[in-house]
Each structure stands twice: as C-alpha cells, then as structure tokens.
Amino acid sequence: MTAEDKATWIAADWGTTNLRIWALDGTGQVLAHRCSGKGMGTLERNELEPALVELAADLLVEGKRTPVIVCGMAGSRQGWAEAPYLTVPCTPPSLSDATVVAAEDQRLDVRILPGVKQLNPADVMRGEETQIAGFLSENEGYTGTLCLPGTHTKWVTLAAGKIERFRTCMTGETFALMSQNSVLRHGLSEKDLDTAAFEEAVTQIYSAPERLMAELFGIRASGLVAGLSPEAARGRLSGLLIGSELAAVKGDFDLSNVALLGSDAIARAYKGALVRAGHQASLLDADTITLRGLQLAYSSYLKVPS
DSSP states (O other), X not given: OOHHHHOOEEEEEEOSSOEEEEEEOTTOOEEEEEEESOOGGGOOGGGHHHHHHHXXXXXXXXXXXXXXXXXXXXXXXXXXXXXXXXXXXXXOOOGGGOEEEOOSSTTEEEEEOOOEEEETTEEEESSHHHHHHHHHHHSTTOOEEXXXXXXXXXXXXXXXXXEEEEEEEOHHHHHHXXXXXXXXXXXXXXXXXXXXXXXXXXXXXHHOGGGHHHHHHHHHHHHHHSOOOHHHHHHHHHHHHHHHHHHHHTTTSOOXXXXXXXXXXXXXXXXXXXXXXXXXXXXXXXXXXHHHHHHXXXXXXXXXXX
C-alpha cells in the first residue's frame, strides 16, 4: 500500500526559504517527508498552490479532499491567504483560529494557522507559534525562556501554557549580509569557522557590547595586518553577532537555563555561546517539535466547521 493510499492528511511548514511537508496516516505515523526550495520569498501568490501540488502530487487522490494544515509565512500578508495574528499574552493558536483557503484544486482542504503579534515592543512571528505549541505539549507547565535560532531568532518567555512576550533578533540575516555583501567577505572562509575564535569573540562582546561596530571592522583589519585566518575571521564574526545578541536580550529574558529548538549548526552555536557566557542551554529537535505542533492542530480538525 502506497503513501497515497494511506495518507489521511498533510502537515506543511512554509517558511521564507523552504516548504516542508509530511504525509501522515490517521494514527499520526509519518508516511512521507519532503522538502522543496520553493519558499515564500521566491514565489508570487498565484504560484503557491501549484508549488504545494507539485510537491504533494502523488499524495493527493481524485475525489478525496485531503486536509492540509499549514504554518509559517503562507499566512502572511504577501502569502497564500492572510491569517490574522493573535496578540500576546496568549496560548499558541489552534485550528479554530485558522484561515480556510479556497483552493482551486478540489483535492485540497487547506487551513493556515495564524501567527502571533506583540504590540509593545512591536514584534511578530509566523511558524514559531506552532513550534511553541509542540514544545508545550511535551513540556507541560514549563516556565522560562525558549529560543528559536534562525535567520530571525526568537526569544520567548513562556508561563502557564502561554506566550507571555517575545523578541526577534535579525542576527542570522545580519551574518548572511555581512559575510556575503560587506567588505568582510574578502577575508572569510565560505563554511568552516574556528571555534576558539568564536568563543573568544562571544566572551569579549558579551561584556562590552557597545564595542560591536568597531570590533566588526577589526575583523577586516586583523586579516590584513595581523594574519587572522579566514576560518578565525568567520568564527569571530559569528561570535561577535551572537554574543551581542545575548547581551541585548539578557535584561529581558532569563538566560539561566534556555531551551533551544534546533539541532543544526546555528542552534549549536547558540548553545555554545550561552554556555560561554555562563548560562545553561539544552537542544531539542526542531523538526520533531514542529510536526508535533501541526499534529496538535490536526487533532481538532474534525471539530472545525468546513
């Protein structure tokens, strides 16, 4: 029996750079997991449904409407259909808050989960709220700080099952811009970084974040006159940016024991920086948590009117 025959529903995480889907049966077993580079940032609105159908074509059956539960940027103003934000403090959104999409392909029954907004200071998230729902389902009663590293890293205070407040830092995007488009690009390795240089930079900037701008150009100067290697330069850039981020958020978030969602190099870098700065941190697999959040939404699917 194929995944097409057994798939009951499809979970989708549609970010700026990627589209990920999981086909699941009625018991929650994953039958197929696929990823496409057709993220929201690369598509026009009229290209979104075809992108999903292309990735899930063999999972859809003629004459059957397959539920597709979507989180992420598909619900943005520029997305497939805008899903209004919930306002903190709030529990993570459920399917009752979702936006129903009028798909042209009659095999699709699409629901997009809303994001979460904060009025003061102004901030928004889309996709992370579903990860938070998955995290809370596995960590009932959790009170503390959750960090979701990425292009736009989120710091979140959770208490009594609610998102109390959060803050977004553009550290990942800043690293990409500086390593690819600034004068620093000439002295950086493309991938490998020196861990010792990373840790030294974290320690230095965490205690003196006001020196960030000068220290950034110092990477260029050290490469020219002091023999700083490309690997050390990349490590130093990463350490300065993440270390300054930790310094920026430490007054608003409890960093004593942070839960980090992620198992990739970025998440490991954040853990290393937190430990270097004298804090504790634990890593949790983001894919597992994301899928868990989408499964929670699907569990109430039949209770939501079509």
